[in-house]
Amino acid sequence: MKVSAWGNYPVVEAEVREFAGVEEARRKIGAARRMIPQGLARSYGDSAIGEAILSTLKNNRVLAFDERRGVVRVESGVSLAELVEIFAPRGWFLPTTPGTKFVTVGGAIASDVHGKNHHVAGNFSRHVVEMDVALADGAVVTCSPEREPNLFHATAGGMGLTGVVLEATIQLQPIETVFIAQETVKAANLDEIMTIFEESASYSNSVAWIDCLAKGASQGRSLMMRGEHAKRDELPERRDPLWLKEKGTIAVPFNFPGFALNSLSIKLFNELYYRKAPSGLDTSIVDLETFYYPLDAVHRWNRIYGKRGFTQYQFVLPKSESREGLKKILGRIAESGQGSFLAVLKLCGKETGLISFPMEGYSLALDFPITRNLFPLLDELDEMVHERGGRIYLTKDVRLSAESFDRGYPNADLFRELKRRYDPDGVFQSRQSKRLRI
Amino acid sequence: MKTVLLLGAGSDIARATAHEYAKRGDRVVLASRSIEDLEKTASDIEHRRGAEATAVRFDALDYESHQAFYDALDPKPDVVVVAFGYLGEQRKGQAEFDEARRIIETNYTGAVSICEIVAADFEKRGEGTIVGIASVAGDRGRQSNYLYGSSKAAFDAYLSGLRNRLFKAGAHVATVKPGFVRTKMTEGMPLPGPVTAEPERVARAVLKAEGRRKNVVYVKGVWRQIMGIVKAIPEPVFKRLGM
Ligand SMILES: Cc1cc2nc3c(=O)[nH]c(=O)nc-3n(C[C@H](O)[C@H](O)[C@H](O)COP(=O)(O)OP(=O)(O)OC[C@H]3O[C@@H](n4cnc5c(N)ncnc54)[C@H](O)[C@@H]3O)c2cc1C
Numbered sequence: 107m108k109v110s111a112w113g114n115y116p117v118v119e120a121e122v123r124e125f126a127g128v129e130e131a132r133r134k135i136g137a138a139r140r141m142i143p144q145g146l147a148r149s150y151g152d153s154a155i156g157e158a159i160l161s162t163l164k165n166n167r168v169l170a171f172d173e174r175r176g177v178v179r180v181e182s183g184v185s186l187a188e189l190v191e192i193f194a195p196r197g198w199f200l201p202t203t204p205g206t207k208f209v210t211v212g213g214a215i216a217s218d219v220h221g222k223n224h225h226v227a228g229n230f231s232r233h234v235v236e237m238d239v240a241l242a243d244g245a246v247v248t249c250s251p252e253r254e255p256n257l258f259h260a261t262a263g264g265m266g267l268t269g270v271v272l273e274a275t276i277q278l279q280p281i282e283t284v285f286i287a288q289e290t291v292k293a294a295n296l297d298e299i300m301t302i303f304e305e306s307a308s309y310s311n312s313v314a315w316i317d318c319l320a321k322g323a324s325q326g327r328s329l330m331m332r333g334e335h336a337k338r339d340e341l342p343e344r345r346d347p348l349w350l351k352e353k354g355t356i357a358v359p360f361n362f363p364g365f366a367l368n369s370l371s372i373k374l375f376n377e378l379y380y381r382k383a384p385s386g387l388d389t390s391i392v393d394l395e396t397f398y399y400p401l402d403a404v405h406r407w408n409r410i411y412g413k414r415g416f417t418q419y420q421f422v423l424p425k426s427e428s429r430e431g432l433k434k435i436l437g438r439i440a441e442s443g444q445g446s447f448l449a450v451l452k453l454c455g456k457e458t459g460l461i462s463f464p465m466e467g468y469s470l471a472l473d474f475p476i477t478r479n480l481f482p483l484l485d486e487l488d489e490m491v492h493e494r495g496g497r498i499y500l501t502k503d504v505r506l507s508a509e510s511f512d513r514g515y516p517n518a519d520l521f522r523e524l525k526r527r528y529d530p531d532g533v534f535q536s537r538q539s540k541r542l543r544i
Numbered sequence: 545m546k547t548v549l550l551l552g553a554g555s556d557i558a559r560a561t562a563h564e565y566a567k568r569g570d571r572v573v574l575a576s577r578s579i580e581d582l583e584k585t586a587s588d589i590e591h592r593r594g595a596e597a598t599a600v601r602f603d604a605l606d607y608e609s610h611q612a613f614y615d616a617l618d619p620k621p622d623v624v625v626v627a628f629g630y631l632g633e634q635r636k637g638q639a640e641f642d643e644a645r646r647i648i649e650t651n652y653t654g655a656v657s658i659c660e661i662v663a664a665d666f667e668k669r670g671e672g673t674i675v676g677i678a679s680v681a682g683d684r685g686r687q688s689n690y691l692y693g694s695s696k697a698a699f700d701a702y703l704s705g706l707r708n709r710l711f712k713a714g715a716h717v718a719t720v721k722p723g724f725v726r727t728k729m730t731e732g733m734p735l736p737g738p739v740t741a742e743p744e745r746v747a748r749a750v751l752k753a754e755g756r757r758k759n760v761v762y763v764k765g766v767w768r769q770i771m772g773i774v775k776a777i778p779e780p781v782f783k784r785l786g787m
Pocket residue numbers: 111112142143144145146147148149150153154162182183203204205206208209210211212213214216217218219220221222264265266267269270271272401501502536
């Protein structure tokens with residue numbers, strides 16, 4: 107069958123198999139010559155794509171929950187959306203979450219995802235107490251930071267290349283309400299938003315939407331959203347603190363034609379979005395879905411990019427390089443006229459893990475429709491990122507070269523070595539891993 | 545609140561059915577061979593639905609164990625869903641009788657063995673519903689799967705007779721006939737989208753058949769027509785078709 111991930115590019119022919127439970131997983135992994143695990147395919151490019159795919163979506167049971175400590179044991183195909191739905195009403199929320207809840211626990215581990223709270227909570231794997239990984243030979247190994255730490259650290263962020271996460275134990279965070287006390291702060295340019303980020307270090311969550319087409323003095327104008335989980339007494343009287351209203355969604359019903367997204371409409375969108383915010387600082391109480399998952403309200407919004415698909419380019423620069431680097435890179439993007447209306451800026455916390463993405467410094471993520479001119483531009487951007495010691499996020503990538511991967515990830519060779527140890531015959535392979543020579 | 549016993553609860557259709565019943569607040573008892581795996585499904589149902597779910601060992605082919613298995617159930621079920629099944633490989637079955645026998649015995653003999661025990665209890669209690677998952681494959685034997693098909697045909701005829709018998713006692717038997725269902729049984733087969741059902745769809749058909757005391761239900765109504773046509777083809781023509 108034809109498969110693709112969130113970017114709808116590339117579309118490839120693949121055999122998809124599913125499993126539920128340890129025995130079926132072992133049987134199917136044992137029988138395969140090649141495969142790559144796949145969850146909800148919310149990665150953008152080709153990291154969850156290969157000729158043979160092992161889908162974890164049926165491996166989706168909630169196995170145990172310690173109500174007192176907020177520790178949950180799940181199978182890897184359980185989605186973060188399901189965890190929120192089941193546990194938020196009981197006063198427990200995800201320890202950290204990406205900008206969509208439609209990802210699986212296995213995918214969150216394999217990409218070692220980060221959220222708006224990265225500077226305080228770190229990557230997702232920091233909250234994984236323990237996990238069971240099925241290796242290529244069918245052995246199921248329990249690992250944690252203490253037990254089989256090499257397997258643990260190579261699997262967290264390891265893009266499905268060490269084995270298949272079957273089950274994981276996760277520490278949730280307690281919440282008093284399902285609401286966020288949110289502040290929106292406006293920044294006129296890059297210097298301003300960077301100052302605001304620095305000043306927001308004490309907030310658990312912070313992220314900024316940045317207009318990457320603005321030039322000159324308003325280059326980097328943006329809106330920061332920062333917030334804390336609201337306490338019960340911050341809510342208006344009548345509100346049920348732990349009741350998550352079911353959200354309606356609107357759908358993008360078919361593939362939009364590519365021309366719907368020229369740079370004019372992008373500018374318009376940016377302008378509108380920017381105006382919507384009152385000047386200075388604005389506070390409000392919003393529910394956590396609105397705060398964490400604004401895009402999830404539009405079902406299959408990826409279709410807006412049309413049949414040719416799109417990619418997201420996300421990079422992070424070391425803090426010392428961020429100001430000059432962002433100015434140069436934003437300048438180059440604006441000049442190219444190819445960038446998207448969706449650009450997200452985030453000041454990440456400390457670097458952890460083996461090949462996990464975040465490092466202390468600024469990360470920028472933006473979408474690009476796939477066109478003939480795109481990849482040369484991204485190669486150029488790669489160079490600008492890597493000469494400053496930055497790196498590209500693999501879970502968004504669809505075209506990075508092996509050389510660039512090595513430049514951005516100093517542990518690349520160590521990872522390759524561990525990969526060979528756990529998967530000597532190279533059973534776990536994606537299109538991305540072949541390209542990156544992992 | 546009803547107690548629902550699912551036989552062959554490891555099946556994708558049974559798992560979906562268990563969730564549907566649990567959503568309504570019914571108590572579910574999951575019975576199959578892989579008990580460790582069933583216990584995971586049971587915890588999942590408890591955590592998601594807040595309903596009571598337990599796992600018990602059951603092997604359709606271990607006929608001798610069936611009476612003791614049923615006797616040990618407490619409380620006794622109000623609904624029994626017979627979902628275990630074995631598709632097997634037609635060609636292998638032609639060459640090796642062991643495979644043919646496993647197909648026949650799982651789908652038919654095993655089902656009869658446990659259903660007779662359940663029926664005796666329901667007849668005595670004057671209540672209860674058995675839902676048997678048969679198959680459209682039983683509507684007419686075809687060269688590509690007649691071992692499976694004939695075992696399902698036998699089960700189908702059996703359910704019909706049992707329905708007849710239990711009617712007087714006030715108990716009910718429903719026959720649910722799915723066409724193609726996207727489960728691990730059919731994984732890797734080219735399934736034609738429009739006539740293929742998801743397990744959840746079959747699950748809803750099971751609840752409907754049980755709740756409304758339906759006799760024979762086709763999942764995706766178009767299958768009744770499709771099989772009507774297949775059955776209407778005269779044998780001299782049919783045998784040449786190589787279906
Ligand atoms: C709208 C949107 C917003 C996003 N926001 C963020 C964000 O804020 N921060 C962030 O970090 N990411 C973000 N992402 C990316 C997303 O969180 C990751 O790509 C995540 O890995 C997707 O999970 P998935 O279940 O869809 O995995 P897939 O896309 O199916 O797979 C991703 C990778 O995980 C591997 N994998 C999946 N399951 C397993 C398993 N059980 N065992 C081993 N390997 C496995 C795959 O092989 C693949 O390499 C966003 C994506 C979207 C679409």
